[in-house]
Amino acid sequence: MADTHDDTMTHADSKSPGEGVASTGRAVRLTRFGGPEVLGIDDVPIPQPVDDEVLVRVHAASVNPVDGKTRAGEFPPVGEGDLPVILGRDLAGTIEAVGTRAHYMLSHGDRVFAFIDFDRGAQADYVVVKAIELCAIPNGVDMATAAAIPLAAMTAWQGLFDHGGVEAGQRVLIHGAAGGVGQFAVQFAAWKGAEVIATAGPDDQELVRGLGASTVIDYRNERFEDVVGDVDCVFDLVDGETRARSWGVIKPGGILVSTLSAPDADTAREHGVRAAPHWLARPNTVQLGEIGALVADGTVTVRVAATYPIEQAADAQRRLEAGHVAGKVVLTLV
Numbered sequence: 001m002a003d004t005h006d007d008t009m010t011h012a013d014s015k016s017p018g019e020g021v022a023s024t025g026r027a028v029r030l031t032r033f034g035g036p037e038v039l040g041i042d043d044v045p046i047p048q049p050v051d052d053e054v055l056v057r058v059h060a061a062s063v064n065p066v067d068g069k070t071r072a073g074e075f076p077p078v079g080e081g082d083l084p085v086i087l088g089r090d091l092a093g094t095i096e097a098v099g100t101r102a103h104y105m106l107s108h109g110d111r112v113f114a115f116i117d118f119d120r121g122a123q124a125d126y127v128v129v130k131a132i133e134l135c136a137i138p139n140g141v142d143m144a145t146a147a148a149i150p151l152a153a154m155t156a157w158q159g160l161f162d163h164g165g166v167e168a169g170q171r172v173l174i175h176g177a178a179g180g181v182g183q184f185a186v187q188f189a190a191w192k193g194a195e196v197i198a199t200a201g202p203d204d205q206e207l208v209r210g211l212g213a214s215t216v217i218d219y220r221n222e223r224f225e226d227v228v229g230d231v232d233c234v235f236d237l238v239d240g241e242t243r244a245r246s247w248g249v250i251k252p253g254g255i256l257v258s259t260l261s262a263p264d265a266d267t268a269r270e271h272g273v274r275a276a277p278h279w280l281a282r283p284n285t286v287q288l289g290e291i292g293a294l295v296a297d298g299t300v301t302v303r304v305a306a307t308y309p310i311e312q313a314a315d316a317q318r319r320l321e322a323g324h325v326a327g328k329v330v331l332t333l334v
Helices: 063-070 145-147 150-163 180-192 202-211 240-249 263-272 284-294 312-323
Strands: 023-030 039-045 053-061 090-096 111-115 128-132 134-135 171-174 194-199 215-218 231-236 250-258 305-311 326-333
Touching: 023 145, 023 312, 023 326, 039 312, 053 145, 053 150, 053 312, 063 312, 090 128, 090 145, 090 150, 111 145, 111 150, 111 284, 145 305, 145 326, 150 180, 150 231, 150 250, 150 284, 171 180, 180 194, 180 202, 194 202, 202 215, 215 305, 240 250, 240 263, 305 312, 312 326
Parallel strands: 171 194, 171 231, 194 215, 231 250, 305 326
Antiparallel strands: 023 039, 053 090, 053 128, 053 326, 090 111, 111 134
16 A cells, blocks of 8 residues: 555654644534535634544545434434534544643554544544544555544444354354445454355345355345344344344344344344344444454455545435445545
């Protein structure tokens, strides 16, 4: 990859907060709910890091389905009273300035990536991040690729392992395997030593098989319940009828995990299986570091389907909402 900056975080050469930094930067900001046209590219004050905070100059930030739900007013953690908000949960960039208690671990210019919480937005020229939320971008991983990792990868990781308890030797059925989260889920489950069965469209069969799925079912032309059964875990990224048909393929005591809504516990009991409660992926630097290492050594491949400059954030959301994007959509800021 072109960007080969040394990622080692040194104790010296820190930069004072605000030194050499402009007073405003661009941000994808939501002031009212609606379609993609309501997104604004606004100039906003650049936050200043204090204590253990770090100011990151964002080079790339990914676009996720949750951004569209937030924009449409369909994401409960962000209500009318929370507006305006800056969108985005994951970013890749360089350290611009550090707070007084962060200088011992981070240096100006270090390449980092992060998964941040709802109280800030990643789709902006500058974002303040706590030092403990950051990971060094591995050498050889470019900014767009790094930005595509955090939210999607940690959703897959936490869904499979923290909530699904997937282990080596188990059988896992992954619905929506060609999407941003699905591609990570297939690779993580295969890396763990599970047998991976996946559903995907006809154009994505070879892609998903190449990621590590032993069986790939064309959901348009086959009913997955006619092909597979007795699985330990269903990882549902689709919902609706697909989920309803999934209960019957889970072995007794197995589990259904969804990223979209809470599976019905009564239905699970009727089938003698378990339903994971609804959950949202949370920042976890240790997990992010593990994932970064898997990407760096080639175990996990990150597919960036499309990149858009920040000024085209609305088009990026339209592309994602059109569906069937085989990989991640990323905004570039530098």
